[in-house]
Amino acid sequence: MDLKLELQKKADLIEDSLEKYLPKENSPQKHIFDAMRYSIFAGGKRLRPILMLAACDFVGGNIDDVLPFACAIEMIHTYSLIHDDLPAMDNDDYRRGKPTNHKVYGEGIAILAGDALLNYAFELMIRAISKNHKNLERKVLAMKEIAEASGIYGMIAGQVVDLLSENKKIDGTKLDFIHNHKTAALIIAPIRAGAILSGASKEELEALTVFAKNIGLGFQIRDDILDIIGDEKKLGKKVGSDTENQKSTYPSVYGLDASKKKVDELFNKSVKAIEHFGSRSEFFIQLSNYLVKREY
Amino acid sequence: MDLKLELQKKADLIEDSLEKYLPKENSPQKHIFDAMRYSIFAGGKRLRPILMLAACDFVGGNIDDVLPFACAIEMIHTYSLIHDDLPAMDNDDYRRGKPTNHKVYGEGIAILAGDALLNYAFELMIRAISKNHKNLERKVLAMKEIAEASGIYGMIAGQVVDLLSENKKIDGTKLDFIHNHKTAALIIAPIRAGAILSGASKEELEALTVFAKNIGLGFQIRDDILDIIGDEKKLGKKVGSDTENQKSTYPSVYGLDASKKKVDELFNKSVKAIEHFGSRSEFFIQLSNYLVKREY
Numbered sequence: 001m002d003l004k005l006e007l008q009k010k011a012d013l014i015e016d017s018l019e020k021y022l023p024k025e026n027s028p029q030k031h032i033f034d035a036m037r038y039s040i041f042a043g044g045k046r047l048r049p050i051l052m053l054a055a056c057d058f059v060g061g062n063i064d065d066v067l068p069f070a071c072a073i074e075m076i077h078t079y080s081l082i083h084d085d086l087p088a089m090d091n092d093d094y095r096r097g098k099p100t101n102h103k104v105y106g107e108g109i110a111i112l113a114g115d116a117l118l119n120y121a122f123e124l125m126i127r128a129i130s131k132n133h134k135n136l137e138r139k140v141l142a143m144k145e146i147a148e149a150s151g152i153y154g155m156i157a158g159q160v161v162d163l164l165s166e167n168k169k170i171d172g173t174k175l176d177f178i179h180n181h182k183t184a185a186l187i188i189a190p191i192r193a194g195a196i197l198s199g200a201s202k203e204e205l206e207a208l209t210v211f212a213k214n215i216g217l218g219f220q221i222r223d224d225i226l227d228i229i230g231d232e233k234k235l236g237k238k239v240g241s242d243t244e245n246q247k248s249t250y251p252s253v254y255g256l257d258a259s260k261k262k263v264d265e266l267f268n269k270s271v272k273a274i275e276h277f278g279s280r281s282e283f284f285i286q287l288s289n290y291l292v293k294r295e296y
Numbered sequence: 297m298d299l300k301l302e303l304q305k306k307a308d309l310i311e312d313s314l315e316k317y318l319p320k321e322n323s324p325q326k327h328i329f330d331a332m333r334y335s336i337f338a339g340g341k342r343l344r345p346i347l348m349l350a351a352c353d354f355v356g357g358n359i360d361d362v363l364p365f366a367c368a369i370e371m372i373h374t375y376s377l378i379h380d381d382l383p384a385m386d387n388d389d390y391r392r393g394k395p396t397n398h399k400v401y402g403e404g405i406a407i408l409a410g411d412a413l414l415n416y417a418f419e420l421m422i423r424a425i426s427k428n429h430k431n432l433e434r435k436v437l438a439m440k441e442i443a444e445a446s447g448i449y450g451m452i453a454g455q456v457v458d459l460l461s462e463n464k465k466i467d468g469t470k471l472d473f474i475h476n477h478k479t480a481a482l483i484i485a486p487i488r489a490g491a492i493l494s495g496a497s498k499e500e501l502e503a504l505t506v507f508a509k510n511i512g513l514g515f516q517i518r519d520d521i522l523d524i525i526g527d528e529k530k531l532g533k534k535v536g537s538d539t540e541n542q543k544s545t546y547p548s549v550y551g552l553d554a555s556k557k558k559v560d561e562l563f564n565k566s567v568k569a570i571e572h573f574g575s576r577s578e579f580f581i582q583l584s585n586y587l588v589k590r591e592y
Contacts, residue, residue: 028473029453031460036448083411088403107384108459111407112452115379115414119447122418126440136432144422151415152332156408157325163404164327177324 003286010053011046014074017067021124035105035113036120039078043096043236047219047291048073048186052194054283055208061198065135068128069142069197072121073190076150079117080159080186082110089163090245097236122147135199142193149189158182170248176217179250183223184216210273211284218266218292224249225259226295234296267292299582306349307342310370313363317420331401331409332416335374339392339532343515343587344369344482348490350579351504357494361431364424365438365493368417369486372446375413376455376482378406385459386541393532418443431495438489445485454478466544472513475546479519480512506569507580514562514588520545521555522591530592563588 049070056066085092085100102110129139158181191212227242250259270288274281345366352362381388381396398406425435454477487508523538546555566584570577
């Protein structure tokens with residue numbers, strides 16, 4: 001299996017679906033459609049929806065049932081970035097090499113575009129559920145996974161603690177809390193939701209969950225490492241901003257070497273969780289290896 | 297029937313349920329629980345959830361099935377107020393006589409508290425659905441009503457066009473668009489959702505929808521009128537702010553007398569839509585009369 005090719009195929013499918021789902025017709029509120037589309041099509045890697053499609057493949061489900069949920073999670077991820085970039089939060093002017101939403105549309109519209117994407121993510125999932133009642137209970141359960149991972153016991157919990165920890169030295173426990181909630185929750189949810197939608201067995205779901213937890217945390221620690229050793233051109237953003245903003249990161253709390261070792265350890269654990277499924281786990285294992293060694 | 301007493305009874309029920317649903321336990325993210333609770337318990341009239349309970353009564357449904365959805369719509373309404381009050385939007389320091397969320401918690405937390413309430417509203421509805429599969433299809437349909445009324449074809453559409461119309465003269469068509477989306481959508485949705493959850497017949501649902509559309513618009517026009525002739529003490533906010541902010545309102549576009557006439561006309565239409573249901577429509581008719589003549 002060629003990982004890059006498979007990633008591209010899945011990303012293209014997501015791209016087409018997002019294009020189809022996101023409105024653009026002429027109407028009094030067209031401006032918000034434009035603002036939503038601006039950030040959705042600003043060059044994201046589509047990692048979260050790809051993970052959901054891969055979980056569907058792993059279990060042997062139907063991609064068409066999964067696509068609305070996969071696009072919903074990308075919308076939720078994108079809304080969180082728009083709000084995170086606002087002056088009252090991280091105050092970032094650029095993301096992925098492009099001006100952030102509020103730099104283009106102004107703060108008011110950026111706040112509304114974030115709200116709109118979050119709300120629309122739920123509209124999309126609910127519409128998929130109410131249009132086709134097949135496997136209704138699975139779909140409700142998958143939506144529950146996504147909703148809880150995005151909320152005050154998931155991503156938002158991480159964002160709040162992160163915001164409150166600005167310019168403060170924090171300990172490993174608090175840092176783990178931030179990483180596990182702010183980032184890992186939205187890595188775990190698409191994998192679990194994709195598996196649930198596809199009718200995963202208890203054993204499959206449990207193995208995928210362990211896999212997901214490990215790559216979720218590994219992905220964020222790699223992010224922290226890249227802010228130190230990364231290449232600005234490849235990353236499409238400034239490096240060293242965590243240090244500049246006195247942000248606590250894995251390397252600042254545990255040191256760079258320990259962080260690299262931790263990422264390797266998480267990678268090994270992720271592989272161990274699913275390797276006994278044989279060829280079905282090939283994509284996830286290659287992806288894990290790629291994510292924890294990524295340079296952007 | 298004593299309207300005030302009945303309103304109080306319903307509001308108390310909502311108050312208790314909100315208290316029960318909103319977390320407050322000690323945890324790293326407790327700060328966001330506090331911020332959510334601050335705005336939820338800042339003295340709202342609970343109009344939207346009351347409307348949902350009343351629709352349930354009208355149809356003869358089970359209040360327990362409706363309560364999570366009723367609280368969800370109050371959370372959505374409250375999130376929209378928190379974001380609306382932000383400096384980048386209406387920049388209001390006070391609401392209902394109390395400092396706005398960002399004045400107490402800062403802008404970053406206020407943005408997250410709004411996001412959290414929107415997300416939590418969906419969590420609440422989804423949990424109610426997945427906990428008890430009885431009438432699953434009705435519940436999904438009710439959640440769809442609420443989601444669509446809150447989104448880019450509902451409330452957010454109105455907010456966007458409102459924001460883009462600041463300091464501009466707008467015509468009646470655009471003003472009607474803003475009022476129907478920004479305000480009426482979240483008046484119509486609880487009535488329809490409450491009716492759907494309670495198993496309304498097609499005839500009941502249609503009659504209640506006409507009723508809801510008329511009081512939805514009437515409620516907002518009365519709001520515009522109160523900004524001119526209202527009593528600051530009763531309102532708990534400054535009057536004349538629409539004029540000061542050069543905001544187009546029903547009176548500024550159509551004149552004060554025409555606005556008052558319009559409200560009366562909408563009231564009459566709302567009554568006409570449901571009066572043939574006899575005593576079942578008594579609460580809604582009295583409420584409509586109260587809303588369009590309210591002084592706060």
